[in-house]
Amino acid sequence: MEPKNRSGRDNFAISGIFLSQLERQQPPSPSVIVIGGGISGIAAARALSNASFKVILLESRNRLGGRVHTDYSFGCPIDMGASWLHGVCNENPLAPFISGLGLRLYRTSGDNSVLYDHDLESYALFDMDGHQVPQQLVIKVGEIFERILKETEKVRDEHAEDMPLLQAISIVLDRNPQLRQEGLAYEVLQWYICRMEAWFAADVDTISLKSWDQEHVLSGGHGLMVQGYYPVIRALAKDLDIRLNHKVKKIIQCCNKVMITVEDGTNFVADAAIITVPLGVLKANMIEFDPMLPEWKVSAISDLGVGNENKIALHFNTVFWPNVEVLGMVAQTSYACGYFLNLHKATGHPVLVYMAAGRFAHDIEKLSDEEAVNFVMLQLKKMLPDAREPVQYLVSRWGTDPDFLGSYSCDLVGKPADLYERFRAPVDNLYFAGEAASVDHSGSVHGAYTSGIMAAEDCRRRLLLQHGISDLFQIVLREEMSEVMVPLQISRM
Structure with a gap:
């Protein structure tokens, strides 16, 4: 008895034979070097590796992930x-x-949160004397x-020139x-302004009026990665040719x-390179280009802003704080305000994370780890006099770390409209990627x-054309692939 789907199987077998012959006829695969092992570089390397390109990823540090660091x-x-x-959605x-x-994921806000990643009801704010601010x-x-x-x-519509x-x-007030x-x-x-500065990793007197609300924020609200981001990095990087250090x-x-x-004098040669190093590294001219990059590219790198945000994570033996997502201190200036993210509510672990952005983040980096922890503990004890001492702590230093020199890009006052497009545009066989190269979603993973x-x-397209290789193999593969949609696992305690 003939199988009902025999013709489909025959077509698939013929397709397989055709692809096998096509592969044998193809010239050697093009080669690409990806510079930077953050999620952008890993994604690029993964895509090219899946397309049967020869790919080597060079990472300056002894770990992958870049500014994704669990x-x-x-x-x-x-x-x-x-x-x-x-954007907790399929978009x-x-x-x-x-x-x-x-x-x-632990959802920390809906679509309309004015502070972007947390809803208004999720705060417990305190004044300098330790009195809780009424929630109303x-x-x-x-x-x-x-x-x-x-x-x-309205102010933006009335002024042709940009302003902070x-x-x-x-003017509004x-x-x-x-x-x-x-x-x-x-x-x-002032505390709300402090939270806004944390979103941009920059001070409100440097944030562009023209651009501050022009980002396309995806629907679904914002979700904290309960198990951290590293599992994503690890899965994307599986079986890639990665050279750390x-x-x-x-x-x-x-x-x-x-x-x-590279630093030890070793040379790598390829048909093209994809550069995904942080914007701060490019701005500091830590990589020499020969020939020099054209002026339109140099000016794009120069005109893009790079913000700074740091975290001080405190691990305690026990939970002594309210069951809210954010503990904050209000003050007379946004610089003097502060807040802690309560990871216990989201993950069940007794951890508070102090967040510092803009000039304050730079000032935090002038302190030793111990001094920084002592400072934030003074803040915590003003809010909660019975606060315990942490048993462990971690302090980030994204602004001064020579492999990053900042957290993520930000819009400076008066920037040209085509800045992001110029930053991501290739220079012959050099391609640029990273959060700063995202026109619509800069600063995001x-x-x-x-x-x-x-x-x-x-x-891929340029090299296939240059090498005279048919793109049919890629087209057939994409047509045969199918994605199985699995719903996101989201909680809100």
């Missing part, structure tokens, strides 16, 4: 860099991958802050004195090839991931 020294995962999936290109790995006041001032920000749109967001807020706050309410407003010092373009020289995929695709 530390396990507390006996539980602590993300000292990126922590959230911004997010990382969502299917995270779902497939069975990783859990917290919510009321948060709503007023939303109105102030909405009014800045803080200046626009001042001059026009609308009923929105001004006094006393404790004023301090709460290979700090790139020079990139030479010649005769349709690139030669990469999924933006970095997507930019790596896009750079790999641009590179």
